Amino acid sequence: xxxxxxxxxxxxxxxxxxxxxxxxxxxxxxxxxxxxxxxxxxxxxxxxxxxxxxxxxxxxxxxxxxxxxxxxxxxxxxxxxxxxxxxxxxxxxxxxxxxxxxxxxxxxxxxxxxxxxxxxxxxxxxxxxxxxxxxxxxxxxxxxxxxxxxxxxxxxxxxxxxxxxxxxxxxxxxxxxxxxxxxxxxxxxxxxxxxxxxxxxxxxxxxxxxxxxxxxxxxxxxxxxxxxxxxxxxxxxxxxxxxxxxxxxxxxxxxxxxxxxxxxxxxxxxxxxxxxxxxxxxxxxxxxxxxxxxxxxxxxxxxxxxxxxxxxxxxxxxxxxxxxxxxxxxxxxxxxxxxxxxxxxxxxxxxxxxxxxxxxxxxxxxxxxxxxxxxxxxxxxxxxxxxxxxxxxxxxxxxxxxxxxxxxxxxxxxxxxxxxxxxxxxxxxxxxxxxxxxxxxxxxxxxxxxxxxxxxxxxxxxxxxxxxxx
Numbered sequence: 225x226x227x228x229x230x231x232x233x234x235x236x237x238x239x240x241x242x243x244x245x246x247x248x249x250x251x252x253x254x255x256x257x258x259x260x261x262x263x264x265x266x267x268x269x270x271x272x273x274x275x276x277x278x279x280x281x282x283x284x285x286x287x288x289x290x291x292x293x294x295x296x297x298x299x300x301x302x303x304x305x306x307x308x309x310x311x312x313x314x315x316x317x318x319x320x321x322x323x324x325x326x327x328x329x330x331x332x333x334x335x336x337x338x339x340x341x342x343x344x345x346x347x348x349x350x351x352x353x354x355x356x357x358x359x360x361x362x363x364x365x366x367x368x369x370x371x372x373x374x375x376x377x378x379x380x381x382x383x384x385x386x387x388x389x390x391x392x393x394x395x396x397x398x399x400x401x402x403x404x405x406x407x408x409x410x411x412x413x414x415x416x417x418x419x420x421x422x423x424x425x426x427x428x429x430x431x432x433x434x435x436x437x438x439x440x441x442x443x444x445x446x447x448x449x450x451x452x453x454x455x456x457x458x459x460x461x462x463x464x465x466x467x468x469x470x471x472x473x474x475x476x477x478x479x480x481x482x483x484x485x486x487x488x489x490x491x492x493x494x495x496x497x498x499x500x501x502x503x504x505x506x507x508x509x510x511x512x513x514x515x516x517x518x519x520x521x522x523x524x525x526x527x528x529x530x531x532x533x534x535x536x537x538x539x540x541x542x543x544x545x546x547x548x549x550x551x552x553x554x555x556x557x558x559x560x561x562x563x564x565x566x567x568x569x570x571x572x573x574x575x576x577x578x579x580x581x582x583x584x585x586x587x588x589x590x591x592x593x594x595x596x597x598x599x600x601x602x603x604x605x606x607x608x609x610x611x612x613x614x615x616x617x618x619x620x621x622x623x624x625x626x627x628x629x630x631x632x633x634x635x636x637x638x639x640x641x642x643x644x645x646x647x648x649x650x651x652x653x654x655x656x657x658x659x660x661x662x663x664x665x666x667x668x669x670x671x672x673x674x675x676x677x678x679x680x681x682x683x684x685x686x687x688x689x690x691x692x693x694x
Contacts, residue, residue: 274639275637275641276448276452276453276454276637276640277359277636277637278360278361278363278636279353279354279361279362279363279397279633280363280636281350281568281633282365282366282533282567283365283366283367283569283571284347284364284367284390285368285414285601286601286602287370287388287389288329288338288340288341289388290376290380290388295338299336300336300337302330302335305325305328305338306325313605316475316607317475317477317609318541318608319608319609322606322608323605324605324628325629326340327340327654339602340654341601341602342599342603342631342652342656343393344658345657346599346600346601346633346652346658347394347395347396347397348657348658349632349633349650349658349660350362350396350633351397351399351400351401354397357635359397359400359404360401360404361405362394362404362406363407363408363456363566365409365531365532365597365598366408366413366462366532367411367414367533368390368411368425369385369413369425370413371413372413372417373413373415373416373417373422373425374414374417374422374424374428375417375420375421375424376417377417382424386424386425386428390408390428391435393601398434404434405435405436406434407445407458408429408437409437409459409531410437411533412462412569414462415466415502416499423439426438426441440508441460442457442458442515444457444519445458446525448525450524451526452526452640454525454527454529454638455529456530456531457516457520457528457530457562458531458532459532459533459554460512460532461534461550461567463509463512464534465546465549466503467503467509467510468549468553470546471488471494471496472494472495474493475541475544477609479541479608479609479611479612480609480617481544481617496545513554516530517557520558520561520562526670527563529564529565529566530554530558530566531567532565532567533568533569535547535550535569535594535596536550536554537614538570538576539574539606539611539614539623539626540570540572540604540606540607541605541607541610543569543570544610544614546569555578556680559578559580560678560680563592563645563672564593564595564645565593566595566597567594567596567597568597568600570596571598571599571602571603572598572599572603572604572628572629573596573626573627573630573634573649574594574596575647575649575666576593576594576622576623577591577593577622577624578592578594578621578622579622580592580620584675584678586619589675591622592671593647593666595636595647597634597649599630600633603630604629605629625664625666627663630651632649633649634647635648635650644667644668644670647667649662649664650662650663
């Protein structure tokens with residue numbers, strides 16, 4: 225059996241070392257220094273030294289037993305719930321033929337309907353896949369605790385909340401892969417209640433031998449042997465976006481975007497609200513951006529992958545404004561130094577590429593793969609009009625595949641012999657059986673060894689295609 229080597233570097237300036245023995249993550253070395261520390265070898269089930277394989281899932285922290293207050297105060301029957309969803313769908317200019325909705329359940333002893341959760345079925349499906357292929361570790365893409373993170377005002381015990389929403393759904397996966405570690409990220413729902421809520425989740429993660437999410441909430445780690453390794457950079461994208469001004473600008477009826485100022489003048493744009501506790505303190509958002517750029521630039525790993533909660537591009541129809549802002553913040557860095565970006569936030573499965581021609585010119589480098597796998601407990605539709613508009617207005621954007629109104633996850637293989645990254649998408653049925661359903665598979669060549677040699681050209685920092693909006 226081949227041995228996999230892993231090292232991990234926490235980006236926090238001050239960390240509490242995990243306790244030895246039971247409190248320490250198995251075979252993991254935590255460094256307080258400025259360079260990774262070689263860790264003890266980790267056994268990997270039948271691993272081929274040329275491949276690294278892992279699970280990617282996001283937005284898995286929803287369970288109707290922890291409901292949104294509005295779903296109880298604005299009580300709806302199943303029929304009323306579906307009709308409300310249909311009304312919103314059509315008001316957004318979406319195709320009626322493409323309308324669907326989440327499976328619904330009733331709160332015990334009532335006729336009040338709410339969305340069912342796919343968290344446990346997805347956990348079962350992930351375990352089923354890992355019976356057939358290697359799953360050396362997993363990445364979790366945020367929104368680990370719905371609806372408001374830890375320290376919610378519902379009076380419930382936070383330790384039990386995190387056991388129920390984070391740990392319990394993935395127990396089948398952890399049982400199937402006894403040495404698998406889950407490397408987690410924070411999402412916007414994890415930030416909802418307070419900074420104390422974020423701290424409670426990070427503290428809880430420190431006590432979990434199978435999960436990792438160190439302070440301050442963004443970090444990097446390396447998996448694989450030197451020369452065949454991946455360095456992962458895990459972002460707190462909520463902290464990046466809350467330091468920016470974001471307007472929620474409605475799409476036009478055909479799904480096309482409109483200029484922010486036009487919507488502001490018309491009174492249809494809404495300033496995205498940020499709670500006071502979410503606002504970055506002492507430039508911590510800028511520090512994270514600098515950490516990302518410096519880390520990617522100086523990485524000696526063969527592969528560099530970045531993941532975080534929020535999307536860069538998407539076709540869901542409600543997150544595109546955030547995508548514009550996040551692209552402005554990190555896309556030049558990703559295009560120059562990375563081999564891909566993985567996100568959740570949209571409750572569906574999507575695969576896109578960006579040619580990076582905005583920064584390097586057309587045809588000068590391999591495309592940047594952008595993977596969205598945010599369907600681990602909730603589901604959402606897509607906006608066909610927005611798809612058509614984006615592919616016409618943004619020559620750098622290409623939608624390869626998407627699947628809406630599903631629960632599911634992704635499995636990713638980095639093949640060092642072929643110099644390729646392959647992603648497989650899987651869903652599980654609405655009957656909550658946990659059955660594994662293969663959906664699609666794609667492969668991409670490594671790119672960072674080429675892109676790092678190119679100089680970024682001058683470009684318009686406004687990520688909206690101004691010409692297309694005229």
